[in-house]
Amino acid sequence: MAIVGFIFNAKDQQQMSKVRASPSANALPYKNPHAKPTSPLLSATPRRKGIYIASSIAVYAFTAYGFYLYTTLLAEPDHPLPFQDTDVTDRYHTTAKHFDADVSSTENIWGITNLRRRLAEQAKGDVLEVSVGTGRNGVYYDLEKIKSLAFVDQSGAMVEIARKKWNSLHPGYERCSFHTQSAMDPLSASAMPKAGFSTIVQTMGSCSTPTPAATLAHLGNLADPNDGKLLLLEHGRSYYDWINWILDKAAARHADKHGCWFNRDVGRILEESGLVIEKVERSHFGTLWFVEARPGVRGGGELVARKEETKEEREKKEGNSNGSAAGDEQTVVL
Numbered sequence: 223m224a225i226v227g228f229i230f231n232a233k234d235q236q237q238m239s240k241v242r243a244s245p246s247a248n249a250l251p252y253k254n255p256h257a258k259p260t261s262p263l264l265s266a267t268p269r270r271k272g273i274y275i276a277s278s279i280a281v282y283a284f285t286a287y288g289f290y291l292y293t294t295l296l297a298e299p300d301h302p303l304p305f306q307d308t309d310v311t312d313r314y315h316t317t318a319k320h321f322d323a324d325v326s327s328t329e330n331i332w333g334i335t336n337l338r339r340r341l342a343e344q345a346k347g348d349v350l351e352v353s354v355g356t357g358r359n360g361v362y363y364d365l366e367k368i369k370s371l372a373f374v375d376q377s378g379a380m381v382e383i384a385r386k387k388w389n390s391l392h393p394g395y396e397r398c399s400f401h402t403q404s405a406m407d408p409l410s411a412s413a414m415p416k417a418g419f420s421t422i423v424q425t426m427g428s429c430s431t432p433t434p435a436a437t438l439a440h441l442g443n444l445a446d447p448n449d450g451k452l453l454l455l456e457h458g459r460s461y462y463d464w465i466n467w468i469l470d471k472a473a474a475r476h477a478d479k480h481g482c483w484f485n486r487d488v489g490r491i492l493e494e495s496g497l498v499i500e501k502v503e504r505s506h507f508g509t510l511w512f513v514e515a516r517p518g519v520r521g522g523g524e525l526v527a528r529k530e531e532t533k534e535e536r537e538k539k540e541g542n543s544n545g546s547a548a549g550d551e552q553t554v555v556l
Protein backbone atom coordinates (compact mmCIF):
# COMPACT_ATOMS: atom_id res chain seq x y z
CA MET A 223 0.00 0.00 0.00
CA ALA A 224 2.82 2.33 0.94
CA ILE A 225 4.50 1.68 -2.46
CA VAL A 226 1.26 2.34 -4.36
CA GLY A 227 0.79 5.52 -2.34
CA PHE A 228 4.32 6.59 -3.18
CA ILE A 229 3.76 5.95 -6.94
CA PHE A 230 0.52 7.96 -6.89
CA ASN A 231 2.21 10.77 -5.02
CA ALA A 232 5.10 10.79 -7.49
CA LYS A 233 2.61 10.93 -10.40
CA ASP A 234 0.70 13.77 -8.72
CA GLN A 235 3.93 15.70 -8.26
CA GLN A 236 4.75 15.29 -12.00
CA GLN A 237 1.27 16.40 -13.06
CA MET A 238 1.35 19.36 -10.71
CA SER A 239 4.67 20.54 -12.02
CA LYS A 240 3.31 20.21 -15.60
CA VAL A 241 0.25 22.27 -14.68
CA ARG A 242 2.35 24.90 -13.00
CA ALA A 243 4.59 25.09 -16.07
CA SER A 244 1.74 25.37 -18.60
CA PRO A 245 0.68 28.86 -19.79
CA SER A 246 -2.97 28.26 -18.77
CA ALA A 247 -2.07 27.27 -15.24
CA ASN A 248 -3.42 30.52 -13.80
CA ALA A 249 -6.81 30.13 -15.53
CA LEU A 250 -7.50 26.55 -14.46
CA PRO A 251 -6.97 25.81 -10.76
CA TYR A 252 -5.50 22.43 -10.06
CA LYS A 253 -7.94 19.67 -9.08
CA ASN A 254 -6.55 16.61 -7.41
CA PRO A 255 -8.04 13.64 -9.33
CA HIS A 256 -7.64 11.41 -6.26
CA ALA A 257 -9.31 13.76 -3.78
CA LYS A 258 -12.40 12.33 -2.10
CA PRO A 259 -15.62 14.16 -3.08
CA THR A 260 -16.89 16.35 -0.21
CA SER A 261 -20.45 15.80 1.09
CA PRO A 262 -22.98 18.44 -0.03
CA LEU A 263 -23.87 18.93 3.66
CA LEU A 264 -20.25 19.82 4.54
CA SER A 265 -19.88 22.24 1.68
CA ALA A 266 -23.35 23.85 2.13
CA THR A 267 -23.88 27.37 3.43
CA PRO A 268 -25.11 27.60 7.06
CA ARG A 269 -28.65 28.41 5.83
CA ARG A 270 -28.73 25.39 3.54
CA LYS A 271 -27.31 23.24 6.31
CA GLY A 272 -30.21 24.37 8.53
CA ILE A 273 -32.69 23.40 5.80
CA TYR A 274 -31.05 19.96 5.35
CA ILE A 275 -31.09 19.31 9.10
CA ALA A 276 -34.70 20.53 9.57
CA SER A 277 -35.89 18.39 6.65
CA SER A 278 -34.07 15.36 7.99
CA ILE A 279 -35.69 15.82 11.41
CA ALA A 280 -39.12 16.24 9.78
CA VAL A 281 -38.67 13.08 7.69
CA TYR A 282 -37.43 11.22 10.76
CA ALA A 283 -40.41 12.40 12.87
CA PHE A 284 -42.89 11.53 10.14
CA THR A 285 -41.38 8.09 9.58
CA ALA A 286 -41.19 7.33 13.31
CA TYR A 287 -44.81 8.40 13.83
CA GLY A 288 -45.90 6.43 10.76
CA PHE A 289 -44.06 3.39 12.10
CA TYR A 290 -45.66 3.84 15.52
CA LEU A 291 -49.13 4.05 13.96
CA TYR A 292 -48.41 1.09 11.70
CA THR A 293 -47.34 -1.12 14.58
CA THR A 294 -50.30 -0.05 16.72
CA LEU A 295 -52.56 -0.91 13.80
CA LEU A 296 -51.46 -4.50 13.93
CA ALA A 297 -51.96 -4.89 17.65
CA GLU A 298 -55.23 -5.50 19.44
CA PRO A 299 -56.11 -3.35 22.48
CA ASP A 300 -54.89 -4.85 25.75
CA HIS A 301 -58.37 -4.55 27.21
CA PRO A 302 -60.84 -4.43 24.32
CA LEU A 303 -62.93 -1.28 24.73
CA PRO A 304 -66.69 -1.79 24.53
CA PHE A 305 -67.35 1.07 22.13
CA GLN A 306 -65.82 4.06 20.34
CA ASP A 307 -65.59 7.00 22.78
CA THR A 308 -65.60 4.78 25.86
CA ASP A 309 -64.62 6.88 28.88
CA VAL A 310 -60.89 6.32 29.29
CA THR A 311 -60.08 9.32 31.49
CA ASP A 312 -58.88 7.10 34.35
CA ARG A 313 -55.74 6.34 32.29
CA TYR A 314 -54.33 9.73 33.31
CA HIS A 315 -54.02 8.66 36.94
CA THR A 316 -51.30 6.22 35.90
CA THR A 317 -49.77 8.06 32.93
CA ALA A 318 -49.43 11.38 34.83
CA LYS A 319 -45.90 10.71 36.06
CA HIS A 320 -44.47 10.18 32.57
CA PHE A 321 -46.93 12.33 30.60
CA ASP A 322 -44.51 15.22 30.03
CA ALA A 323 -41.64 12.93 29.07
CA ASP A 324 -43.94 11.08 26.64
CA VAL A 325 -45.16 14.14 24.76
CA SER A 326 -42.45 16.81 25.04
CA SER A 327 -40.17 15.89 22.15
CA THR A 328 -43.06 15.13 19.77
CA GLU A 329 -44.64 18.48 20.60
CA ASN A 330 -41.39 20.34 20.01
CA ILE A 331 -40.71 18.60 16.70
CA TRP A 332 -44.27 19.14 15.42
CA GLY A 333 -44.43 22.81 16.42
CA ILE A 334 -47.17 22.26 19.00
CA THR A 335 -45.16 24.04 21.66
CA ASN A 336 -45.33 27.23 19.57
CA LEU A 337 -49.09 26.89 19.21
CA ARG A 338 -49.42 26.55 22.98
CA ARG A 339 -47.42 29.73 23.41
CA ARG A 340 -49.52 31.63 20.84
CA LEU A 341 -52.72 30.50 22.51
CA ALA A 342 -51.79 31.07 26.15
CA GLU A 343 -50.25 34.48 25.48
CA GLN A 344 -53.72 35.73 24.48
CA ALA A 345 -55.26 34.88 27.85
CA LYS A 346 -56.27 37.90 29.92
CA GLY A 347 -58.49 38.93 32.84
CA ASP A 348 -60.02 36.10 34.85
CA VAL A 349 -58.75 32.92 33.25
CA LEU A 350 -60.04 29.35 33.55
CA GLU A 351 -58.06 26.48 32.10
CA VAL A 352 -59.83 23.13 32.07
CA SER A 353 -58.34 19.70 31.39
CA VAL A 354 -55.14 21.40 32.47
CA GLY A 355 -53.27 18.10 32.76
CA THR A 356 -49.69 18.65 33.89
CA GLY A 357 -49.93 22.39 33.22
CA ARG A 358 -48.02 22.49 29.97
CA ASN A 359 -49.35 25.95 29.08
CA GLY A 360 -48.49 27.51 32.45
CA VAL A 361 -45.14 28.85 31.34
CA TYR A 362 -46.69 30.89 28.50
CA TYR A 363 -49.28 32.90 30.45
CA ASP A 364 -48.56 36.62 30.57
CA LEU A 365 -49.27 37.41 34.21
CA GLU A 366 -49.28 41.16 33.51
CA LYS A 367 -52.56 40.73 31.63
CA ILE A 368 -54.12 38.24 34.03
CA LYS A 369 -56.25 39.01 37.10
CA SER A 370 -56.77 35.44 38.31
CA LEU A 371 -56.30 31.86 37.18
CA ALA A 372 -58.33 28.74 37.96
CA PHE A 373 -56.99 25.37 36.83
CA VAL A 374 -59.29 22.35 36.60
CA ASP A 375 -58.66 18.69 35.89
CA GLN A 376 -60.43 15.60 37.09
CA SER A 377 -57.22 13.66 37.58
CA GLY A 378 -55.66 14.43 40.96
CA ALA A 379 -52.31 13.05 39.77
CA MET A 380 -52.22 15.47 36.82
CA VAL A 381 -53.32 18.43 38.98
CA GLU A 382 -50.54 17.78 41.49
CA ILE A 383 -47.91 17.95 38.75
CA ALA A 384 -49.47 21.14 37.36
CA ARG A 385 -49.53 22.70 40.82
CA LYS A 386 -45.88 21.86 41.56
CA LYS A 387 -44.79 23.15 38.17
CA TRP A 388 -46.71 26.39 38.63
CA ASN A 389 -45.38 26.97 42.14
CA SER A 390 -41.80 26.56 41.01
CA LEU A 391 -42.40 28.84 38.00
CA HIS A 392 -44.21 31.54 39.96
CA PRO A 393 -43.36 31.17 43.65
CA GLY A 394 -45.64 33.24 45.86
CA TYR A 395 -48.23 33.94 43.11
CA GLU A 396 -51.50 33.97 45.01
CA ARG A 397 -54.16 34.70 42.42
CA CYS A 398 -54.51 31.13 41.24
CA SER A 399 -56.36 28.02 42.37
CA PHE A 400 -56.30 24.33 41.45
CA HIS A 401 -59.43 22.17 41.36
CA THR A 402 -59.57 18.40 41.07
CA GLN A 403 -62.99 17.92 39.53
CA SER A 404 -64.73 17.41 36.22
CA ALA A 405 -64.97 20.48 34.00
CA MET A 406 -68.70 19.74 33.95
CA ASP A 407 -69.10 20.12 37.72
CA PRO A 408 -69.89 23.51 39.24
CA LEU A 409 -66.84 25.50 40.30
CA SER A 410 -66.57 26.70 43.87
CA ALA A 411 -68.08 30.16 44.31
CA SER A 412 -64.74 31.66 45.30
CA ALA A 413 -63.16 30.65 41.96
CA MET A 414 -66.07 31.93 39.88
CA PRO A 415 -65.81 35.60 38.79
CA LYS A 416 -69.07 37.56 39.01
CA ALA A 417 -69.20 38.41 35.32
CA GLY A 418 -67.92 35.01 34.17
CA PHE A 419 -64.44 34.19 32.89
CA SER A 420 -62.71 36.55 30.46
CA THR A 421 -60.72 33.69 28.91
CA ILE A 422 -61.28 29.95 28.98
CA VAL A 423 -58.50 27.71 27.75
CA GLN A 424 -58.58 24.06 26.84
CA THR A 425 -55.76 22.29 25.04
CA MET A 426 -56.02 18.64 23.96
CA GLY A 427 -59.07 18.16 26.15
CA SER A 428 -61.82 17.26 23.68
CA CYS A 429 -60.01 14.03 22.79
CA SER A 430 -60.13 12.84 26.38
CA THR A 431 -63.38 13.91 27.91
CA PRO A 432 -66.39 11.61 27.48
CA THR A 433 -68.72 14.46 26.47
CA PRO A 434 -66.63 16.91 24.43
CA ALA A 435 -69.38 19.02 22.86
CA ALA A 436 -71.36 19.27 26.08
CA THR A 437 -68.18 20.28 27.91
CA LEU A 438 -67.51 23.08 25.43
CA ALA A 439 -71.12 24.24 25.67
CA HIS A 440 -70.79 24.27 29.44
CA LEU A 441 -67.56 26.27 29.21
CA GLY A 442 -69.41 28.76 27.01
CA ASN A 443 -71.85 29.22 29.88
CA LEU A 444 -68.99 29.94 32.28
CA ALA A 445 -67.52 32.65 30.05
CA ASP A 446 -68.37 36.33 30.39
CA PRO A 447 -71.34 36.65 27.98
CA ASN A 448 -70.23 40.13 26.85
CA ASP A 449 -66.53 39.79 26.46
CA GLY A 450 -65.55 36.20 27.22
CA LYS A 451 -63.36 34.25 24.84
CA LEU A 452 -62.59 30.55 24.51
CA LEU A 453 -59.18 29.48 23.24
CA LEU A 454 -58.87 25.88 22.17
CA LEU A 455 -56.12 23.69 20.80
CA GLU A 456 -57.60 20.33 19.89
CA HIS A 457 -56.70 17.36 17.76
CA GLY A 458 -58.80 14.85 15.85
CA ARG A 459 -59.66 13.68 12.35
CA SER A 460 -57.72 14.83 9.32
CA TYR A 461 -58.65 16.30 5.92
CA TYR A 462 -57.39 13.06 4.39
CA ASP A 463 -59.25 9.76 4.31
CA TRP A 464 -56.06 7.70 4.46
CA ILE A 465 -55.01 9.41 7.69
CA ASN A 466 -58.50 8.95 9.14
CA TRP A 467 -58.32 5.28 8.20
CA ILE A 468 -55.11 4.95 10.20
CA LEU A 469 -56.54 6.94 13.12
CA ASP A 470 -59.70 4.81 13.18
CA LYS A 471 -57.73 1.57 13.11
CA ALA A 472 -55.39 2.66 15.89
CA ALA A 473 -57.90 4.60 18.00
CA ALA A 474 -59.03 1.92 20.45
CA ARG A 475 -55.52 0.83 21.34
CA HIS A 476 -54.31 4.42 21.64
CA ALA A 477 -57.32 5.37 23.80
CA ASP A 478 -56.85 2.34 26.02
CA LYS A 479 -53.21 3.21 26.61
CA HIS A 480 -53.24 7.02 26.66
CA GLY A 481 -56.82 8.01 27.55
CA CYS A 482 -57.32 9.94 24.33
CA TRP A 483 -59.57 9.29 21.31
CA PHE A 484 -57.55 10.79 18.50
CA ASN A 485 -60.08 10.06 15.78
CA ARG A 486 -62.80 12.45 16.95
CA ASP A 487 -64.44 14.90 14.57
CA VAL A 488 -63.48 18.24 16.09
CA GLY A 489 -65.54 20.17 13.51
CA ARG A 490 -68.68 18.35 14.53
CA ILE A 491 -67.88 18.80 18.23
CA LEU A 492 -67.52 22.56 17.71
CA GLU A 493 -70.73 22.69 15.74
CA GLU A 494 -72.65 20.81 18.41
CA SER A 495 -71.19 22.92 21.20
CA GLY A 496 -73.21 25.93 20.08
CA LEU A 497 -70.16 28.19 20.55
CA VAL A 498 -69.68 31.07 18.15
CA ILE A 499 -66.51 30.13 16.30
CA GLU A 500 -64.52 33.20 15.34
CA LYS A 501 -61.33 31.69 14.05
CA VAL A 502 -60.13 28.24 13.08
CA GLU A 503 -56.67 27.35 11.89
CA ARG A 504 -56.09 23.72 10.95
CA SER A 505 -52.62 22.31 10.53
CA HIS A 506 -50.79 18.95 10.67
CA PHE A 507 -52.84 17.48 7.78
CA GLY A 508 -55.95 18.99 9.31
CA THR A 509 -55.65 17.04 12.56
CA LEU A 510 -54.76 20.02 14.75
CA TRP A 511 -57.29 22.78 15.44
CA PHE A 512 -56.41 26.22 16.81
CA VAL A 513 -59.74 27.80 17.68
CA GLU A 514 -60.94 31.13 19.02
CA ALA A 515 -64.59 31.21 20.03
CA ARG A 516 -67.19 33.22 21.91
CA PRO A 517 -69.98 31.90 24.12
CA GLY A 518 -73.06 30.80 22.24
CA VAL A 519 -76.67 31.13 23.28
CA ARG A 520 -76.99 30.55 27.02
CA GLY A 521 -78.40 27.15 27.88
CA GLY A 522 -77.50 25.76 24.46
CA GLY A 523 -75.29 23.28 26.24
CA GLU A 524 -78.21 21.36 27.64
CA LEU A 525 -79.49 20.51 24.19
CA VAL A 526 -76.05 19.34 23.18
CA ALA A 527 -75.66 17.25 26.29
CA ARG A 528 -78.75 15.27 25.36
CA LYS A 529 -77.03 14.06 22.21
CA GLU A 530 -74.09 12.58 24.04
CA GLU A 531 -73.94 9.70 26.43
CA THR A 532 -71.41 9.17 29.16
CA LYS A 533 -70.12 5.69 29.95
CA GLU A 534 -72.30 5.57 33.07
CA GLU A 535 -75.39 6.57 31.08
CA ARG A 536 -74.74 3.95 28.46
CA GLU A 537 -74.13 1.26 31.07
CA LYS A 538 -77.28 2.29 32.93
CA LYS A 539 -79.24 2.13 29.70
CA GLU A 540 -77.79 -1.26 28.84
CA GLY A 541 -78.57 -2.49 32.36
CA ASN A 542 -82.13 -1.23 31.98
CA SER A 543 -82.69 -2.76 28.59
CA ASN A 544 -84.51 -5.80 30.10
CA GLY A 545 -87.95 -4.31 30.20
CA SER A 546 -87.53 -0.78 31.54
CA ALA A 547 -87.31 2.51 29.65
CA ALA A 548 -84.47 1.47 27.32
CA GLY A 549 -83.50 4.15 24.81
CA ASP A 550 -84.76 7.05 26.94
CA GLU A 551 -82.69 10.18 26.41
CA GLN A 552 -80.53 11.10 29.38
CA THR A 553 -79.78 14.68 30.19
CA VAL A 554 -76.44 15.78 31.56
CA VAL A 555 -77.00 18.67 33.95
CA LEU A 556 -74.91 21.64 33.00
Ligand SMILES: C[S@@+](CC[C@H](N)C(=O)[O-])C[C@H]1O[C@@H](n2cnc3c(N)ncnc32)[C@H](O)[C@@H]1O
Nearest residue numbers: 314353354355375376377404405425426430431
Ligand atom coordinates in the same frame (compact mmCIF):
# COMPACT_ATOMS: atom_id res chain seq x y z
C1 LIG B 1 -54.53 14.82 26.83
S1 LIG B 1 -54.54 15.48 28.43
C2 LIG B 1 -54.21 17.16 28.03
C3 LIG B 1 -53.60 17.91 29.17
C4 LIG B 1 -53.23 19.36 28.90
N1 LIG B 1 -54.36 20.19 28.63
C5 LIG B 1 -52.25 19.48 27.78
O1 LIG B 1 -52.53 20.19 26.80
O2 LIG B 1 -51.17 18.86 27.87
C6 LIG B 1 -56.25 15.51 28.82
C7 LIG B 1 -56.56 15.91 30.25
O3 LIG B 1 -57.96 16.16 30.33
C8 LIG B 1 -58.42 15.72 31.59
N2 LIG B 1 -59.87 15.55 31.49
C9 LIG B 1 -60.55 14.75 30.65
N3 LIG B 1 -61.86 14.92 30.82
C10 LIG B 1 -62.02 15.87 31.78
C11 LIG B 1 -63.14 16.49 32.38
N4 LIG B 1 -64.38 16.17 32.04
N5 LIG B 1 -62.93 17.42 33.32
C12 LIG B 1 -61.69 17.76 33.68
N6 LIG B 1 -60.58 17.21 33.17
C13 LIG B 1 -60.75 16.27 32.20
C14 LIG B 1 -57.62 14.45 31.84
O4 LIG B 1 -57.59 14.11 33.20
C15 LIG B 1 -56.25 14.86 31.29
O5 LIG B 1 -55.46 15.42 32.29
